[in-house]
Amino acid sequence: MGKIKVHRTSPSLDMTPMVDLAFLLVTFFMLTTKFAPEEPVAVDMPSSTSEIRLPDTDILTITISKTGAVFFNMDGNYTRATLLRKMGAKYGVEFTPEETARFALLPSFGLPMNALKGYLDLSPDERKQVTNQPGIPCDSVHNELQDWIVMSRISNPKLRIAVKGDGSANYPAVKDVIKTLVDRKVNRFNLITNLERTAKD
Amino acid sequence: MSEVQQQGGGGKGDGKVRSKKSSTRIDMTPMVDLAFLLLTFFMLTTTFNKPQTMEIIMPEKPKEEEDQPLVNEKKVVTLLLSKDDKIYYYQGITDPTVEVTNFSKDGIRKILLDYNAAIKDMTVLIKPADDSRYKNVVDILDEMNITNIKRYAIVDITPVDKNLIKKKDGGETATK
Numbered sequence: 001m002g003k004i005k006v007h008r009t010s011p012s013l014d015m016t017p018m019v020d021l022a023f024l025l026v027t028f029f030m031l032t033t034k035f036a037p038e039e040p041v042a043v044d045m046p047s048s049t050s051e052i053r054l055p056d057t058d059i060l061t062i063t064i065s066k067t068g069a070v071f072f073n074m075d076g077n078y079t080r081a082t083l084l085r086k087m088g089a090k091y092g093v094e095f096t097p098e099e100t101a102r103f104a105l106l107p108s109f110g111l112p113m114n115a116l117k118g119y120l121d122l123s124p125d126e127r128k129q130v131t132n133q134p135g136i137p138c139d140s141v142h143n144e145l146q147d148w149i150v151m152s153r154i155s156n157p158k159l160r161i162a163v164k165g166d167g168s169a170n171y172p173a174v175k176d177v178i179k180t181l182v183d184r185k186v187n188r189f190n191l192i193t194n195l196e197r198t199a200k201d
Numbered sequence: 202m203s204e205v206q207q208q209g210g211g212g213k214g215d216g217k218v219r220s221k222k223s224s225t226r227i228d229m230t231p232m233v234d235l236a237f238l239l240l241t242f243f244m245l246t247t248t249f250n251k252p253q254t255m256e257i258i259m260p261e262k263p264k265e266e267e268d269q270p271l272v273n274e275k276k277v278v279t280l281l282l283s284k285d286d287k288i289y290y291y292q293g294i295t296d297p298t299v300e301v302t303n304f305s306k307d308g309i310r311k312i313l314l315d316y317n318a319a320i321k322d323m324t325v326l327i328k329p330a331d332d333s334r335y336k337n338v339v340d341i342l343d344e345m346n347i348t349n350i351k352r353y354a355i356v357d358i359t360p361v362d363k364n365l366i367k368k369k370d371g372g373e374t375a376t377k
Contacts, residue, residue, distance in 0.1 A: 015229050022236040029243030046336040048343040050255040064335065162254060167336035171282075171329040174338065175357070182259045190254040193339055 039107055040133055041065040046167035048193040058158045060149070061192070063108055064165040068173030069135025072148050073108030074159070080104040082155040083148075090147060093117055110135040113144055138176050146180050153186075164192040255342060260354055278316050278325050280309075281362050282341060284332035289366050292316070299369045304340050313348045325353040328362055 043063055063071035074080055084103045088095045091113045095103070099120040110133040111119055119127065138145035153159055161181065165174055181189055274294040281289040281299075288309050291297035302308040317323055325345065329338050338355070345353050 015233060019229060019233055019236060022233065022240055026236055026239045026243065029240065029247055033243055033247050045252070046339040048253065048255050048339055049347060050253050050343070052254050052256060054252050054254040164252075165335040165339075167334065167339070169335040170331070171333045171335060171338060172331050174335045175329070178259065178355075182261075185261075187259045187261055188256065189259075190256055191339060191342070192252045192254050195253050196343075 039063070039071075040109065040131070041069070041071060043164055043166045044168070045164060045192060045194050047196040048191075049196045050193060051195070052190075054162060054190065054192060055160065058156060058160055060152055060159050060161045061108060062145070062161065062163050062177055063110075064163065064169045064173055064177060065110075065135070066166045066168055068169055069110050069133065070138050070145060070173070070177060071108040071110035071133070072136055072145070074152050074156075076156060077104040079152070079156040080106075083152050086151045086155065087113065087147065090151070095120070109133065112137050138180050143180060145177070146184050149181065149184050149186065160190065161186055162190040162192050255339070255346075257342065257355075272324055276320050276323055278313075278320070278323055279362070280325060280327050280341060281358065281366055282327065282329040282333040282337045283366055284330070286337060288341070289369055291365070292320075297365070299365050301369065304337070304344075309341070309344055310348060313344060313350060317348060317350055323350065323352065325350055327353060327355045328358040329355070330358050330363070330366065 041063065043065060057075060059075055061073040063073065065071065074083065081100050081104050084095055084100050087093075093113060093116070095117065099117065102120050106120075109116070109119070112134065115134075119130065122130070136145045136148065137143060149161070163174075163177060163181075181187075275292070277294060278290065278292050279294075279297070283289060286304050288302050288304065289299050290302060290309075290312065291299045302312055313325075327338070327341055
């Protein structure tokens with residue numbers, strides 16, 4: 001019919017460089033991504049101009065929620081198991097090996113010792129349902145936080161202590177935590193903050 | 202990668218059997234789809250901002266009977282952090298004149314810089330009141346960092362300071 005046939009191969013372009021780049025980026029992001037564990041409370045940290053980065057390991061995080069509840073978290077699965085055994089021995093709570101293993105993988109928690117065992121017996125899905133953890137007691141009458149701090153420092157002497165407070169938490173809650181730390185001779189600790197946006201000032 | 206160049210190598214009529222041009226081509230579209238899907242996923246889930254930290258050193262608990270270093274009260278500036286992001290500040294300890302400011306750039310920062318220039322070896326006492334928020338404490342520590350003040354301490358608020366705030370607030374509403 002005299003029609004000009006379009007060349008078959010011409011519309012397919014060479015995708016190779018694009019694919020190369022895509023896979024390079026995929027590999028990069030896959031290797032750099034670290035999934036943050038799900039925290040029981042959302043904390044809106046205040047911002048500061050400080051530019052010291054928080055180290056990745058040997059960190060004990062004390063979280064203070066908006067309502068003033070205190071949460072405890074420590075990294076290192078092995079040291080956590082040791083810590084739980086020591087705390088159990090002190091408070092006379094017996095933990096089974098399964099419970100210890102679960103505790104080692106737990107994100108931060110805010111429960112008094114007598115409620116911890118029951119919490120560890122829950123299934124992971126049930127644990128997610130527990131949204132209003134009361135916080136670790138840390139007032140002058142009944143202070144479990146100081147025992148957690150002492151025991152975790154025994155379990156891991158290299159530990160650095162970081163306080164992660166919600167910006168709108170009332171100061172007395174923070175004061176209790178700081179007082180507990182100073183009482184336990186922890187005079188040097190870190191306050192976790194966000195980086196201040198420079199556009200602000 | 203998957204495209205093999207068929208040209209070149211050997212003369213034209215050497216009678217070698219050549220594979221067809223299109224046979225070596227693989228349809229890469231599904232692979233590319235997958236690659237971009239993963240790329241998008243990882244890009245969206247990655248957070249690059251690692252939290253910053255602020256190091257703070259609290260004074261050691263004084264042992265009993267141990268004499269504390271004496272400070273010239275003229276060199277002491279006290280900041281009282283109160284509710285609604287207000288800062289009450291005064292210099293000296295006996296019968297101070299209390300002023301109010303806020304956390305803005307022209308507020309506390311300017312005052313601190315002025316004090317720092319005027320007073321040699323100034324000591325700043327930060328006293329967060331019970332109705333102040335944690336953010337205020339971090340902000341004021343940050344200001345200490347910015348204004349390069351090295352001698353400061355976080356101290357518990359005393360009833361005297363609470364009265365000063367009350368007096369200042371009372372005086373302000375009366376003049377209005």
